[in-house]
Structure formats: C-alpha cells, structure tokens
Amino acid sequence: MSLSERLHPGINLAGTDPEGHEAAEEVLFGFWIFLMSDLVLFAVLFATYAAMSVQGIAEGPGPAEVFDLTAAFLETLLLLLSSFAFGFALLAMKYRENRRSVLAWLLVTGILGVAFVGMELHDYYVMATAHEATPQVSGFLSAYYLLTGTHALHVSSGLVWMAIMAIQIAVFGFDKRVKLRLMRLALFWHMLDVVWIGIFTFVYLFGVAS
Amino acid sequence: MNWELIFGQITWNSFVFAGAIENPSLSEFIASGAGTVAVLGALASVILLTVKRWWVPLWRDWLTSVDHKKVGIMYIVTALVMFARAVIEGALMRAQQLSAVDNSGFLSADHFGQLFSTHGTIMIFFVAMPFITGLMNYVMPLQIGARDVSFPLLNAISLMLTIAGAILIMVSLVIGQFSTGGWTAYPPFTGIHFSPGQGVDYWIWAVSLGSIGSTLTGLNFAVTIYKKRCPGMTLFRMPLFCWTTLCTSILMIFAMAPLTAATIMLALDRYAGFHFFTNGAGGNMMNYANLFWLFGHPEVYILILPAFGVWSEVVATFSSKRIYGYTSLVYATMCIAVLSFAVWLHHFFTMGQSANVNAVFGIATMVIGVPTGVKVYDWLLTMVGGRIRFTTPMLFHINFLLTFILGGMTGVLLANPGIDFQVHNTLFLVAHFHNMIIPGVLFGMFAAVQFWFPKAFGFRLHEGLGRASFWCFAPGFLLAFFPLYWLGMMGATRRTYMWTDPAYLPWLALAMAGAVLILTGFALMVTQIVVSVRRRAELAAPLGDPWDGRALEWSIPSPPPDWNFAVLPEVSSRHPFYEAKKAGTAYRSPTAYEDIEVPRNTATAPLIGLFACAWAFGLVWHIWWLVVVSFVLMWAVVIARSFASDTEEIIPAATVKAANEAFLAAVRATPGVTRDQEMTAANRGRAVPESLEGGAGVLSSGATVGVSR
Amino acid sequence: MSNRVPADIMPGAYEEERRERLSYVIGLILALTLTAGAFAVVWLDLLSGGAALAVLGLLAFIQAVVHLRFFLHIDLERSHRDDLMLILFTVLILLIMVSGTVWILYDQHVRMMP
Ligand code: HEM
C-alpha cells in the first residue's frame, strides 16, 4: 500500500501501519456516519435556536443583554488549542507509538477541555445569577441552554472517553483497537470544534451584532 | 419512611386494576383485561420457559447472540407480538366508533385516546420498524455475500434498545396510563399543563429508545453495504432489496435526529419547565410539528422502501423473469429517498404559513409520485411475458399494485393544499395512510415472511393456509379502510370517540366487518405458522433454493450455517446464482477452505437493553435512584466491554468443509424440481432453472452439474 | 520529544510526519486568524447590520472548511469517492432542514404579528 492511499476519509494510519489502516476502513467510516448523524442533531438545534432567539424572547432578556463575548472568545481559544493538542497526540501515536508523549499531549488536550467546560459552567452561573437568565425564563433561553448544553455534554463525554483511552493506552499499549479508538475520539473532538464555530458565530456574535 | 424516594410517583392507584375497582365500567374492565392479559402473557412465557427448560438455550443461543440472522428473527418476532396487541386495539377502536353513534359507546374518551395513541405508536415504532429492520438484518448480508454486518454487537444493541422500548409500552398497560396525544404527541396538549401524569413520558422514552436503536441500525447497514460486499459485487450488481436497504439506512441516519431533538425538547418542557413548545414565555408549538415531521415524512419512506425491495424480489422470482428496468428502479429509489427530505410540511398545510410555502411543499410532494410511478410500471412490465405463479407472496404483490395505486392517488390529492384544507384531520387521511401502509408495508412484510421463511428455517410455510390468510387480509383491508374515505369526505374527524350523524353508521359497520376479516387473516397466518412447524418434515426444503431464486442467499443451505458462506462468493453479474445454475456451475466444491472468524456471543447487548429499560422506567415515574443507577450501569457495561479481549472465535476449516461438503452432496443426490412441483413435497430446495425446464432431463439427475474437484 | 524510532517505520515517514505537523500548525494559525477576525468585526464595530452578519457567516464557513481540511484531514482528491459522497450528502440534508425550518417558522411568525 502506498503512503497516500486512503481507505476512508479523514485522519488515518496510511503509511505507518498498513494493517491498522485496513482495519480502520470500516470502523472509521462507521464513525464518520455517526458524526454526520450527530451533526444533523446539532443542525436541528441550531435551526430551533435561530427561530427562538428572535421570536422566543418574550418578557425575558435578549441575547445582547446576557452574552459575554470575552468569555466566548476565551472558550473558543481553549477548544481550538485542545483540538490542536489532540492533533499532536495523534501524530505521536501514528509515527512514534510513544506512550509518554501521547499521554502528555492527551493530558494537555484534557486540561484545556476541562477548562472549557468549567468556563461554560461559569457562564451559566453568571447568567443565572446576574441576569436571572435561566432556561425557564423564555423560549430563547431554553434554546440557548439546550444548544450550548448539548455541546458541553458532548465535550464532557469526550473527556470521560479520553480518560478511559489514557487507561487503555497504559494497559494495552498501542494495539490496533486502541489506535482505532483514539482516532475516532480525535474525529469526535475535532468535530465538536467545528460545531463550536457555529455556536460562537451564530449564537454569540450574531446575538451581540444584531 | 418516604416511599416516594423509592417508588417515585408510583402508588397503588397507578395499577390499572385500581381503576376497575374504584370506577367499575366496561371501559375500565377492558383496560384491566388488557393489563391482565399482559401480565398473564408474561407469566405464561416464564412458566413455559421454565417447564421446557428453555431459559438456557434462550439466553445462550438467542439473547446473547450477535449473529445477524438471529438478531433479524428476534426483531421480527418482536414485531409480530406487538402487532397482535396493536391490531386488536385497532379493532377495538372500530367497535367503539360503530357503537358510539349518538351515544358514548363502551369506552371512555380517555381510554379511546390511549388506544389510538398506543395503536399508532406501536404500529409505527414497534411493528413496522422492527419488521423491516429484522428483514433487512436477515436478508441483506446474505444477498451481498457477507458473513455478518459490519458491527454485529452494535446490531444486537440496537435490537435490545428496540425491545426495551417495546417492553416499556407493554408495562404501560399495567402501571399507569399511556399518553392520549396520538402517535405524534403534539404539544401544547402533551405539555405538562394539559397532560400531567406519566402517559406522555411513556411515549417520549419508548419512542426515544426505538429511535436511537434505529439510528444505530441505519449506520450499521450503510457501512455493511459500503464495505462488506463480496468480491465482484459492485453496487450496481446488488439485488434491489439491498438498494432499498441502503437508501432506508441513509434515511435512518439523518431522519431520526430531528425526532430525538423533538422528544428531548418536549421532555425538557415537561420535566424542567423549559419553554420550547409551551403556550407562553416564547414557546412555539409549531416548531414541534416542524421537527416531528422532519423525521415523520422520511420515516414513511424508511418503512416503504424495504417493502419496495421485497416487491421487486417477489415479482421477479414468481414471474420467472429478471426484474424489468433494474437501473430505473435504483434511480427511482434514490430520488424518492432524497425528495423525502423536502416535503415534510405537507403534514401541516393548515398551520398558518403563507400560500407560497404550502405551494412549494405541495409541488415537491406531487413530484414524488413520478419515481414511484416509474416503479409501478417496472413491476408491471416484469410480469409481462413472464411465467407467473400465483403463490401467496405473488398474490400479495398483485394486491399491492392494485391498492397502492389508489392510495397513491389519494396521496396526490392530499398534496394539494386546497384539498388538504378540506379533509385534513378526517378519516380520509386515516384511510390514506392505512392504504399506503397496510398493502404496501405490512403486506410486503407478510409476503417477505412467506418468501424467506424457508431460507430461515429450512421448511416452507403451508401454502393453502397462506392463501386463505391472503383472502381474508386483502378484502378485509378494502372493507376496513375504503369506507373511511367516504366518512372523511362526509366530515368524520379522526381520533373521535363518538358521533352524532347517523349517516355514518353503514360505513362504520362495513369498516368493522373489514377489521374482523383482518383479525381472521392474522389468526390464519398464526395457524399457518403453527401447522407448518408441525408438518415441517413434509415441507422441508433444506437445500436452500425452493423458488428458483436468483441472488446469493438461495445458493446456501437453509437454514444457513453460522458463517453464511463457506467461502466468500465471487460474482460477475446481477444474477450470480441464477446464471450459475443455468451454466451448470452452481454447487461446485470450492478448491480450498479457510478458518472463519466469527464474533463470540456476549451478554453486553441484553444488559444494555435491560438497563436502558430500567432507566426509561425510572424517568417515567421519577424514580431518580433508578435513573442514576441504571444509567451508570449501562455505561459501565459499555466500558467494561471495551476492555474485553478475546471476543472472536475461530471455526476451523475442517468444520466448515465437512458441513459444506455434506450440503453439496445432498444437493447432488437430489433431483431438481420444476416450477409445477414447487408446492409439492418433492420440493426439497433444489430448483431446475426455468430456462432449462423441458430439456432438463439431464440436469435433474444432478450428476452432470456437481462436478467437484 | 522522544527519539525512539519505531523499527517498522516506513521510508519517507519522517517527511510525512513533518508535513502533517505543519498542516496542524497552518490550521491553527488560520483558525486563530479567522476567529480573531470574526470577533474583531463585532468588538470594533467594523460592520453593522446585515453586512456584519453576512461577513460573520462567511468567516464561519471558511473556518469550518479549514478545520475539516487541516484537523479532520478531509481530502477531496485522495478519499474514496463513495464514502465522501455519503458524508457530503449531510451538507445537503443540513441545508434543507435548517433553511426549511427557518423559512417556515419565520413565515408563520410574520403572519402572526398583530
Ligand atoms: C390492520 C388493521 C388495522 C386497523 C383495524 C387499524 C385501525 C385504526 C383505527 C381505528 C385508527 C384510529 C383512527 C382515528 O383516528 O379515528 C387507527 C389509527 C392509526 N393507525 Fe391503524 N389500523 C390497522 C393497522 C395499522 C397499521 C399496520 C399501521 C402502521 C404500521 C397503523 C398505523 C396507525 C396510525 C399511525 C394511526 C394514527 C394514530 C393517531 O391518530 O395518532 N395502523 N388505526
């Protein structure tokens, strides 16, 4: 198999681990399909939010009153850097199979991820206390909390998954299964970053700009 | 002692029997009767399993199995059990509506509301969905020459989630009440304000479990078809059933998500006071209709496409011809699949958007008629010049063509917003969708059972009883539902438990007669299965090819071995098996056998199903400890499984060889039968291909074909 | 980072590794720039009204493509056509669902105004 031959879209093992690459064909393709299904879920939440953020404010506060752009910007940076760190974890796995450096990069990714979730929770806390903007107040806030909350929940489950992967790397080393799982987690993580682009643009920036 | 901590909102009054004691009435007695039947049914199964010592085989050979064939059969059994309940509910509603002209009949309004809600929910999510899923599970891997689906464990998990949902609905017969919000559960009626109590929560969680299962199934099947086809099986060599399976899978992947979103939002409204669909505080209940039908319309194509696939297989086989217009059927299927995402608004033309919006979606809807029409012509032309055998599946097919066209035309009528404004929410609509779903999907599945049963179990179904059941089902359907078109045009609204217009009476009586015929048909079908099991020796067709089939599934023994194919086939045409039979190259011994790796059985899936069911039950009744515990356990199982190694076992080449050579020897020793003898005891599953009949004397000896090395 | 060279490393893999690292770095730089640009539009009031929204939407679209290309390694040339089609089909479905929903709900909203 030549270095460039791809059996499935996206991140892959072509070149360094032909056997793993072949085994990846089905599972990674399957995981892509899962991601697409998940993306449709997010799309529907976005569409709902788009309608609710204009039509569902009722007596409650509007977007511009409750959003904190600085926090959103920092969150964006955290998630972006953690995606980047995961990329390097994956390269360390793909080209070196070095446990220490993979785990180190994963730790960086995880810490950034935890910081992201922490900041979001803090946002929620501030909104709820300073602005009395809880999801029960209006359709707009319901949609806001559901959309960002679903994303945060995804990130959190990604973190749990990451912890389990760290254990599996320690226990099993880089056998085929572990590699394929780490690759899927990477796709998951990067995809959440893409969803976040939508959130910071269509929720935060649109909310404040209009 | 705080009982609520332990039992949540369950009290003695939650049990259905309490209703009959407190408020004795026929309606309550029927409810209690249903509850009793559910409890007794469960008890009877437990006793039967214990007495026959079937617990271990049930667990070891079935529940823990990840074999696509067994998973498929379990799906279909689930569907049939749930069908028995839901069809009785249908007949009960017919009886109520007949008895309730100018009086309130024998059911309370609330009970009637539960009936149409459970009937609709069960029929769609726990009859039609598991039926098609089971069939695709069983047949598709065999047709593409694969040993299993891509993710066998995931497949078993999907099954168990579906069963968990079905169990939840069955539990609602005994504990608490079901929703009265119909299968669509529109808020604000289903919001906490107008529907306090657990009914809607039962609906939410049962449907969510089913829909998660279906999403995973869609994913699994799409990957299987993309990645597991045998050598030479290009996409355009796949049997049509595989094409429709592929398109249905893709619809499942994308269409279930909006439903999940809608149920989550409804749940948040109900449990946590959110305002997605409420009347006040910026809620917008119209978005619910929008989200629900974003799923709902593709859903009807999820159901009908596999049936289209079945019809294509059936008509070709029993016309002894190849399917007419293969390519056009494939493209028509794709068109339908894509278009089905662009028409959802036709379910709420009357909700107040402007005429332009309605027009766009109305036209898009009518356009779907075109590819569907193409299919109908293809099926008709397949029969032209063929040698048609009027077997049970073929009878169902002809009935399908005749009635489905009528149903389709009423669909085009409804696609016109102007007409829809007149008849929406009437029995005209009820007639329309039953007209599509019963002759199309349900009878399609029945035909499929008749057609593939000998493959799955090694013996044919009794043909006489099959035809008898057909002759009850087909006229029964016409009688039960065509009067509803008239009733609808007379103004009879759907979901209505009593009437005041005596002009409805004769039509309702006809419909009742039809329902009775349908029930008779179902009874005959059950009888047919029982009788066939008893006479299985006489009906045996272990050699695998009772109908002179064309695709790969007919080339292997019936029932197929665990590994399906002794060696993976290599194909070079659309009708590999048929052509091999014609050329005399079928049933050759392969040059070499290899060890085969198959996944081991595992308790993972049934455990996940169990905890999912407990989790959902906890949510319905606000039993929070159960929710937390079962949720944690469910994921613990997943995580534990991810640490398991040694999940595969090897079947040695020698075992495979012995089994396969025995099969081939049996085939060679058996004379082939011609189509005249198809329904006789002579049909052991070796067919003389139609094109060789007549001059086929040489072949029927078998000796000249089975050249082995 | 470690110097351990896996015994089975293929010739040219080091090149490949450096190239892939570079790709992540480029991705990060592009993403940071685009993000900063988007926030700048709002913070510095560079644009307003419809123009602002249009530019923000465009920036988000570009950034999504950047992520797909540099982080998720979606590669239009080297991937299997059929696989990619199924994935890209999602875009079509998303467009239909989102635009349809927004259109329908907006239309209804407008007609409900007093
Ligand atoms: C075979 C015999 C059947 C009978 C006698 C029957 C009868 C009925 C009746 C009386 C209703 C209520 C009509 C009303 O709203 O007034 C109904 C509704 C419905 N039926 Fe059936 N039905 C049958 C089969 C099926 C099948 C096979 C399916 C689908 C696979 C199905 C799906 C539905 C649905 C979705 C509803 C709407 C429930 C709602 O209003 O929410 N039915 N049926």
Ligand SMILES: [Cu+2]
């Ligand atoms: Cu529709």
